[in-house]
Amino acid sequence: MATLAELERALTDLPDDTYRVGAARARPATEVEVAALEQALGWPLPAELRALYLGWGVVSVEVVEAVWPRPQEHDVLPAWRFEPGVVVLGVGAAVPPALAALPARTDAMVARGELPWLRRIGTGLTCVLTPGGTAACGPGDDRAPWDGDPIEIILGELRQLAEGVARLRMLAEPATALVARGAAAAWTGPVATDVLTALLARPADELVPVMPALRGALAGATHVMGALDVIAVAGPAGFAAVADDVYALVGGGDAAWVLELLGKIGATDPRAIAAYRAGLADDDGDVVEHALTAIGAVAGAAPVRDLADAVRAVAEDHDDDDRRFQAIGALGRLGAPGFEAVVDAALDGADDDAFATLVGALRGLALVDSPLAAPLLARGRAIAPGSSSALAAIEALLAIGLRDPERMAPIARGFVARGGRW
DSSP states (O other): OOOHHHHHHHHHTSOTTTEEEEEOTTSOOOHHHHHHHHHHHTSOOOHHHHHHHHHHSOEEEEEOTTTSOOOOTTOOOOGGGGOOEEEEOBOSTTSOGGGBTGGGOOHHHHHHTOEEEEEEETTOOEEEEETTEEEEEOGGGOEEEOOSOHHHHHHHHHHHHHHHHHHHHHTTSOHHHHHHHHHHTTTOHHHHHHHHHHHTTSOHHHHGGGGGGGHHHHTSSSSHHHHHHHHHHHHHHHHHHHHHHHHTTTTSTTHHHHHHHHHHTTOOSHHHHHHHHHHHTOSOHHHHHHHHHHHHHTTTSGGGGGGHHHHHHHHHHOSOHHHHHHHHHHHHHHTOTTHHHHHHHHHTTOOHHHHHHHHHHTTTOOOTTSTTHHHHHHHHHTSOTTOTTHHHHHHHHHHTTOOOHHHHHHHHHHHHHTTSOO
16 A cells, blocks of 8 residues: 555655646645534544645645646547546645635535545546545446545656656657667557557658668557558658558558558559559458548549449449449549539439539549539439438539539528528
8 A cells, every 4th residue: 555655745745847736735624624524524534534635625736837738629639638637635724716626526425425535637537535545537427436545546646747748748749769669669568559659640751761660560469550541741751651551451441541552652553553452352341441532532543543443343333332432533533534424324313412422422523514513413403401411422522623502501591590400
């Protein structure tokens, strides 16, 4: 069991240039105040938490913003990035009301006889204490076990903050230092994950020279996708250094991600064409999807047009409508002969959902002056105004330049009138 002395050493050792530590040591909780808390709860506090209140009153630890930049609204980041600190909710006259434990109890906590005593800064995840142990309380008052005694839990939170600080500082390390870390960890485990994440933030010209060092990750079983993401950032020049290693993955469990990479870097060499062809024939729908996406990205290159027959086979025969329609869109991007006939065949008998999906797959194609304009608009006029696919269908039609204000305007107005719901 962890002791209060261990926690005090850990708090004292936190560097001032990295952490802000707050406490009420000048006026911690008194015996009378702690006893009043226990009386309100109806059960005694664990001895070490009681001692913490009597010595510190409250504890807050937060990483400074210069080290841990605060996420902005709409940022998409790992969950830990939103938790730059922790507070041990306190007891005593010197504790601000917002950091006091007893007032933080919700009605549900009172009903369960719980004390909220620890809270993560940022997300508000709260650890509650009962005579039977501890639990995490998340949004909606959900509960999940949180193992450990209070001091162990606090020390665990401090370790997590230190790990977050180390991850953030890695983002500033040069690519050479990062790949050395990855190699030292044999490109396995959380170290490899953190290294690859940090490499994504480095500029392409810095990544190109270290590409050969990623071969260990490409040959592993757990971090291939992360390594492929880094190669995509390095671009064609970086890919060239490890092309043999990447192409060796075609046909394996990472084929979908290889195809994604090839599309991102615009690969159209013979091996890339062969990889696209193999992807189109794969039994895994995800692989087929990535092959079609990649082909769409490089459709303007002459060698890719040789894939038209293989794409047409997917468009005509695949048992998944989404893949068939995606293949039809790829045919259009390839400028394949007979594209219009394939679209006409797909329109025949397509319900509203299928129509919306089909037209969505044609986004980016200039069809205003195409023979397809009339049949697409005609099918759009037949869509049920209250259908859940109606808005998606008219948005997709507009994206390919086809307008029908008389039919489209009522659908849009109805959608707004329903509060943006179907």
